Amino acid sequence: MEPKKIAVEEVDTAYDLMHKMVHRTPILRSRLLDELTGCTLFVKTENFQRTGSFKMRGASHAVAVLSPEQKEKGVLTHSSGNFAQALALAAKDQGVKAYIVMPENAPKVKVAAVRDYGAEIITSGSRPLDREEMAEEVRQRTGATFIHPSNDRAVILGQATCAYEFHQDRPDLHVIMAPVGGGGLIAGTILATQLLNPSCSIIGAEPFNVDDAYRSLQSRKIETNASAQTIADGLRTNLGDINFPIILGGLERIIRVEEAEIIEAMQWIWERMKLVAEPSAAVPLAAVLKEKERFAGKKVGLILSGGNVDVSDLPF
């Protein structure tokens, strides 16, 4: 069955429903980065978002749209990353039980963060299949609603509120950029941009090493990655059947960047903007630095997607 198309006006409804559950993150500027890139950059600081990433938006919205019966039985996901923390806190905010399946090799600090938000953690084997099987087992046992981190209507609409605020605060952007991982953020960015600033170009950014989305746009079907060898650990996942049609119809293109370019952009953000950004969040700036001509003289909005990083284990 073809998934029901999302109408751009649904972003308005999503924003009204959940914007009070998240921070309206500031948009920052940097003269030094403007000089370096030759364009006028606006940076939406989702590293300041609750739980340290934009994922809090999608998680909050996904919990908010559940029926009372669904809320009673709780929510469930499998993730070792930012969505785990986000769903745990969003559920806690709304008085809903959260079950989070995390692989046995997940970083202890991330497991502790999810537990601090009051979620029940279920440990699975470390292969993707292990997690999915464990999640299905929990779903059958508890009746909890499974929420996918990126390929879910309500999650995509929640992520759309980031670009929605961006265009409200900066109605003059020529280009808006976001990293492309599982596709939830970029799909939401497309919906909000089509709604509020349809003449603004939308460009994705992705590591060369996991360029499944780039190849998917070429082949017009969902491609996967042979390896997951990138420092941008939030961008290793593939697109899904709900977000891919949106991406296919809305994106100007995807710029791919090398690992060294990601690290360099991350260091610029830390040292010049004084912001703690995770590698995935530095990918759009790396793309601007790589193709300066495309952006010269333009007003470019970058979604700095998150800041969850172990500061004792940095690539520089």
Next chain:
Amino acid sequence: MEPKKIAVEEVDTAYDLMHKMVHRTPILRSRLLDELTGCTLFVKTENFQRTGSFKMRGASHAVAVLSPEQKEKGVLTHSSGNFAQALALAAKDQGVKAYIVMPENAPKVKVAAVRDYGAEIITSGSRPLDREEMAEEVRQRTGATFIHPSNDRAVILGQATCAYEFHQDRPDLHVIMAPVGGGGLIAGTILATQLLNPSCSIIGAEPFNVDDAYRSLQSRKIETNASAQTIADGLRTNLGDINFPIILGGLERIIRVEEAEIIEAMQWIWERMKLVAEPSAAVPLAAVLKEKERFAGKKVGLILSGGNVDVSDLPF
């Protein structure tokens, strides 16, 4: 000769003269740090200030108040730290030549930053006396006006604009805190607080290892440090005859913190607030964490003084 006392109303004049030369830095909050400390924290992000620290305020004001004749001959300081960059850029902004005496062992990255701002760098030996002698030699040769990084009327009034903005944006603070190094920032904080919110307590924070200001308040004369062994490299200097009387009359007290407490507070700021802060800037938060009872339930303003740090050389 007794230096002429600074009237608090002079902060108004200083603000009017130079506020357009600097950023009005945002005031950020953190629910997690509020929970951790038991008070309501407001953080004035001078790490986002031009040149990465509050020093840009004092330098901009010190250049702005010069006579046309003085501006013609240039400005001069000796510094290997944030004031060197700040004076170089403030001078460039205002079309004034800057001479910066830097010790031969100054970090290359800092020398390069000062040079990028168009200042003339004069290299001296590494002992404090070497720098002072070299600065005096440059002064006699060029006729440039020497500007002290912290013990200078115009510099103190410039630093005061930080707390001035803080109280304008947050007129309800119970306590305002700043680190104590050479005394320029804390003296300016006192002046602005006496002007705009006289019932607000003013508390300084200082590393145990360089607790000259703490001891100076005890003995009521300017004390020096036997060693300079602290990670908070911005706080190694002593008070001066212009800022000390202000500090003596205006400070509730100074809280001293251990090196490990500074590093821990710095890590909280990085990992929880997602801000790049230099060690000196973390000292006030370390003080709040050390004496939670003093701050319980209060609205506490912290001046996060700067973010200039080599991210490839971190203490965690």
